[in-house]
Amino acid sequence: MRQQGHSETRRQNVAMKSMSKEAKQLARVIAGYRGSLLDLDQQRTRTKLSDAEKGILDERRNNLLVTIAALEDRLSAVQGLIDLGRPHVIRVH
Secondary structure, eight states, X not given: OHHHHHHHHHHHHHHHHHHHHHHHHHHHXXXXXXXXXXXXXXXXXXXXXXXXXXXXXXXXXXXXXXXHHHHHHHHHHHHHHHHHTOOOOOOOO
């Protein structure tokens, strides 16, 4: 029994480390996408664009916003599990 408890603790530590790494990666990706949003906004205001080109930039912007929202949801879930001290433990059978 004692060995099994040690093994479970080790798995939880590995899971916590993995989730912390995932949270950092998600934060970096979100920051990068937010930078892309700023670039799109600047490009739209600085450049003389046709309506079709503006539409394409608007569509790209909306896609980025949806992607950022999904990544923020994932980051929130991961961070919540980390804060609760309940990392997701992958069980291998």
